[in-house]
Amino acid sequence: MTDAAKSLYIAQPALSRAIRDLERELGMTLFARSGRGVVVTAQGRRVVKLAKEALDAVHEIEALATHTQPGVVELRIAAPPSLEPALAGRLLPAYTSDHPGVRVQVVRCDGRDGVVNAIREQRADLGLTDLPVPADLVSHPLDRQEIVLVSPPGLDLPESVPMIRLTGMRLVLPPAGSARRKEFDQLFATYGVRPVVAAETDERGGWLPAVRSASASLLAYRGTSEQAARAGLVVRSLNPPVRRVIALVHTRRRLPAIAQDFLAVAEGTAAI
Missing domain, CATH: 1.10.10.10 (Winged helix-like DNA-binding domain superfamily/Winged helix DNA-binding domain)
Incomplete structure (x- = not known):
């Protein structure tokens, strides 16, 4: 047992x-x-x-x-905006190169709870999220991602930013009441820090522009580092480090063959 x-x-x-x-x-x-x-x-x-x-x-x-429309095979993967870079940057290219006939649809969700609901309601075949998830889902850990601080250039901050320095810092955060915002609020409460909300957005494409326009910083997964660097922003670690285990999850049922293939590709590239 x-x-x-x-x-x-x-x-x-x-x-x-x-x-x-x-x-x-x-x-x-x-x-x-x-x-x-x-x-x-x-x-x-x-x-x-x-x-x-x-x-x-x-x-x-x-x-x-799946095959009622000849030639059209679709795999649906639920993911929050914060993990879309990991999905688009590594997993999707590795899968689509070997499965060119499969169309992958990313079902955007509000945090872990949104991914869990999409899986339970069968709006997605697989979900990419951080752990833990409820016991009625099966999880396949793939990576342990670090949460980093993305800031505009010129800020007087060390390479590894003490958590207490977030107090009074202007941050771009998810909208109040969203699942992702609740997780950040819990993190802040754990370390007793009180940042200043400079902007609120859940649109991944708007995160980095918001950092520049609001002269604020952003907490994001390490997977956004390359995109942030191209935008001229600075990426720093937090001290103590904050890491989350990222996994593919699904219900306890036999998966469609295309989903099983995606799992096999993902586990073949897993870093954990």
């Missing part, structure tokens, strides 16, 4: 509860407990066989739906 939980990136007690809930719902015993672990019961093996057959049928239906 412990190994299974680790492979699913969830806590072992959460997996045990999910199994107990399923057994209660079905009214049958799927696993026989012993002092040294668990074994699948005869009923459990039958349930697994039928479940696989059901998932295979769902997969075939999805494949039929």
